Amino acid sequence: MEKAILGIDIGGTGIKGGVLIKGHLEDIRSIPTPAHEDKEHILETIAIFIESYLDYDLAGIGVGIPGLVNVEEGIVLGLSNIPAFQHVELGKFLKERFAKPVFINNDANCFALGVHKFGVGRKFKNLIGITLGTGLGGGIVINGHLYSGVNSAAGEWCSVPYLGHNFEHYCSGKFFLNYYQSKPKSLAKKALAGDVYAQKAFDEFGHHLGELFKHILYTIAPEAIILGGSIRKTFPLFKGALYKNLSTFGYPTVLENFKILISELDETAIHGAVALVEIEEETVNS
Template identity: 55%
Template structure:
């Protein structure tokens, strides 16, 4: 096995496909292409394969992929992607390994975010962490005792669908809180909050309470040492952190909540780096790839 492996990581979303090479613990040659999300399955698969092939000037040892939705990580099968309708049951690993002759590992994108933060981010000193991505939806990745815990077909930590208030956590903790409930966006509201707009600050205060309640549910279930917040809405953290922390303080077991560390991600590409880490975790030499 090579001492210094070159690993390609991909983060596949409904809007874009992002990739980069992990080399000596650093992400290099970062690229992005649009996702043909409403194209037929074969077109999407071909696009992914061609994008990966654009990196073959590197002597790549393996490919790690993070993708939203349910994933059989052992077989590399992707199920029911909401933002990519043609992906109802896709053997992504088999398709890419046969076409590209490289080992491929697939996992949920939120799991890859958590793994990237654990390996390379501020939460690396902890053994039990939960990564939360706040964006179009919410995703959760879980690290227990230093190992990724995906659950059956990466279904662990799907908090977005958990009943909350009059609907579920996704409607109150993702961009839907701003877009659907208040007919604005977190980005627009952030600009107003930065100018001291009281209505914007009050809305972020309300949002922070919902995030705090989500964290309390997570504490009841997993009791992590640290929570890392990622996704585009994390940039508004200064405006919702106070109400979030005040809500977390109402957790009944202070021995857990008082020792909880909450970070915002300082990495722009945690999910790509975590996807690449999937290959490192398996330590599968390319010469052992089953033909």
């Protein structure tokens, strides 16, 4: 039987999985996250979900988590949208349950690694992955390697102070809800139909995103920023305002070959979780 790698993406509302076989992600499945149950119930739900993949010959399990992780110990330090999942030894639990290598990281880091290994970021050695959805996530790849920082906290631009709040307040779905009382998808339909007020929302969003990108460019100067998350699909609506703001960046030569690209992968976090295992295998076998 062909060896497979299982990738798991644990979110506040859903748990998704898929297996990588011969470089292709297959058999995508999902279940609801029992976010308001106790820790033991959540752990057992994750384990039963993984058991549904045991017909495959699994070489390892990679897990993406929407929170901080002690990567070395496989400890989930805290999840804001899953109250009972605080300081959970998930890595130890899964290794004991399945006797497989287990690697865990922040989901935005998994996104950045996923686009680097499998998506539009493959040709770049230095890139930033930014997820635009309900919240704002960020991951960093430097010289072809994921940089997680202490407790996978690198790339947490969501919490950087900005205009009296933070970047997540202005560069995620929260912006549209707080200032336009609407979801991005609904506003996008109106903007595409010529609604000037709806387009104004995306112009403002693009401006704020430009401020975030300048912050990233000043500190890391990547070759590319790759966008993921549901709001990435509205890129044509905020692209103009974003680039207009970037034109004020203080080091124009840094922008000469700089790219902003949209991830074409819908399951990038699972790709990234799989890549957590793959890069460890490459290290062991090199």
